[in-house]
Amino acid sequence: MEFNNTLELEHNLLPVVLQMELFGVQIDEPILKSLEQQLKLLRQNVYDNISIYSNEININSGEQLSKLLFEELQIEPQTNKKTKKGLYPVDKNHLESLKGKHQGKHQIVAEILKYRKIESLLKFCSKLNNINPITKRLHTNFNQNGTATGRFSSSKPNLQNIPNPTIKEDTTDELLILESQFRKLFIPAKGCCFIGADYSQIELRITAEYSQDPFLLKAYSQNNTDIHILTASEIFKLPVSQVTDEQRKIAKSINFGLIYGKTEFGLAEDLSRITDKPHTKEDALAIMTDYFNRFDKVKQCLDGLISFADKYGYSQTLWGRKRPIPELASNELRIREKGKRLAMNSPIQGSAADIIKMAMIACKNAVKNKNLKSRLVLQVHDELLFEVPKNEVEIMKQLIREEMESVVSLSVPLKIDLKVGRNWREVH
DNA sequence: CTTCTCACG
DNA sequence: ACGTACGTGAGAAGG
Numbered sequence: 001m002e003f004n005n006t007l008e009l010e011h012n013l014l015p016v017v018l019q020m021e022l023f024g025v026q027i028d029e030p031i032l033k034s035l036e037q038q039l040k041l042l043r044q045n046v047y048d049n050i051s052i053y054s055n056e057i058n059i060n061s062g063e064q065l066s067k068l069l070f071e072e073l074q075i076e077p078q079t080n081k082k083t084k085k086g087l088y089p090v091d092k093n094h095l096e097s098l099k100g101k102h103q104g105k106h107q108i109v110a111e112i113l114k115y116r117k118i119e120s121l122l123k124f125c126s127k128l129n130n131i132n133p134i135t136k137r138l139h140t141n142f143n144q145n146g147t148a149t150g151r152f153s154s155s156k157p158n159l160q161n162i163p164n165p166t167i168k169e170d171t172t173d174e175l176l177i178l179e180s181q182f183r184k185l186f187i188p189a190k191g192c193c194f195i196g197a198d199y200s201q202i203e204l205r206i207t208a209e210y211s212q213d214p215f216l217l218k219a220y221s222q223n224n225t226d227i228h229i230l231t232a233s234e235i236f237k238l239p240v241s242q243v244t245d246e247q248r249k250i251a252k253s254i255n256f257g258l259i260y261g262k263t264e265f266g267l268a269e270d271l272s273r274i275t276d277k278p279h280t281k282e283d284a285l286a287i288m289t290d291y292f293n294r295f296d297k298v299k300q301c302l303d304g305l306i307s308f309a310d311k312y313g314y315s316q317t318l319w320g321r322k323r324p325i326p327e328l329a330s331n332e333l334r335i336r337e338k339g340k341r342l343a344m345n346s347p348i349q350g351s352a353a354d355i356i357k358m359a360m361i362a363c364k365n366a367v368k369n370k371n372l373k374s375r376l377v378l379q380v381h382d383e384l385l386f387e388v389p390k391n392e393v394e395i396m397k398q399l400i401r402e403e404m405e406s407v408v409s410l411s412v413p414l415k416i417d418l419k420v421g422r423n424w425r426e427v428h
Numbered sequence: 429c430t431t432c433t434c435a436c437g
Numbered sequence: 438a439c440g441t442a443c444g445t446g447a448g449a450a451g452g
Binding site for chain 3: 158160
Binding site: 083091117124154158161352382 | 431435
């Protein structure tokens with residue numbers, strides 16, 4: 001199934017995308033309606049609570065909100081940054097740091113965060129309401145070449161950003177529970193199940209492929225070990241069994257940072273958040289230097305991706321998908337730095353997009369060859385969702401795993417996580 | 429039309 | 438002195 005160029009790939013993918021768009025996905029409308037009602041009631045309660053501090057405020061207006069909090073109520077800002085209008089920002093991060101400092105004193109901050117969350121969830125309700133009257137299903141647009149890197153985008157409605165919160169069994173957070181209901185609204189047709197299959201750490205596996213770093217290659221060939229724990233054990237020079245949860249989180253932050261081109265400044269912020277103690281960018285740089293000394297092939301690989309893009313003016317995936325990076329030729333340092341991050345990230349993100357696109361074609365062909373009725377309904381970057389008649393579940397489990405894991409052959413195995421269930425939430 | 433905010437991978 | 442992690446879509450506000 002491997003393609004020599006992405007034009008051929010996209011050409012063969014077109015009918016798969018068309019079929020997904022036309023087929024659509026079923027939504028549990030009665031539960032959607034009840035979810036919407038609950039959220040509207042909650043919003044009214046929260047609005048009443050906020051009205052104690054200020055009636056007539058439009059909570060959706062950042063400008064009005066900033067003036068209320070930092071001018072009228074004289075709350076101490078936790079940042080020196082200001083928006084272009086000279087006001088203190090009211091984004092979630094800033095509000096959350098206020099909530100910590102002013103516990104009890106300014107209940108309003110917590111209520112505002114709640115209000116915002118409810119508003120955002122209600123928007124998801126309204127977009128899921130656009131059921132097609134003829135098919136009785138919800139149809140999105142999958143924009144096949146919708147991104148700079150080769151990924152799809154999804155629009156009208158966007159079904160690639162449906163809430164997917166991680167949630168503890170014993171949580172009592174009412175809003176979090178409501179938020180976790182959204183993927184339950186996506187249900188299979190009568191007589192069918194869903195099968196969800198997502199690639200496990202595909203971008204880091206691609207980093208292993210590009211870098212040929214012996215540690216990453218080995219880490220991914222022994223399939224069941226947690227890559228972040230292994231990385232932590234190398235960085236902190238500890239046996240795997242002695243790696244703490246905090247050390248694993250730091251390693252995870254570094255691993256993700258590789259893919260995005262994280263700077264020491266960004267890592268320092270992560271370190272402070274993870275350990276709950278302040279860390280300077282010098283601390284972070286020390287850890288990064290250490291990491292790149294230990295994994296010098298990774299360092300060479302990232303540098304190589306930058307010089308390639310510098311030389312040719314574009315970056316390229318493992319299957320030849322190109323992205324122009326004019327930023328590297330900018331006169332401004334800041335833009336050139338951005339260009340370097342794009343040069344590191346685009347081949348990795350783009351190669352992952354190539355792989356899942358090839359897998360979509362492979363799955364569709366295999367289903368057709370076996371005369372099965374199963375259908376692909378959604379793609380969310382590294383995840384595929386299939387609607388499967390109940391009598392095809394066993395054969396489809398095998399088929400999907402086989403096609404997705406062997407669609408291309410890299411130096412490390414590809415692995416998917418696969419689940420069967422009665423709604424989207426259950427299969428993720 | 430731009431900015432801000434917030435949802436996803 | 439500046440900004441600081443990649444890729445998206447969408448709605449509200451404000452001009």
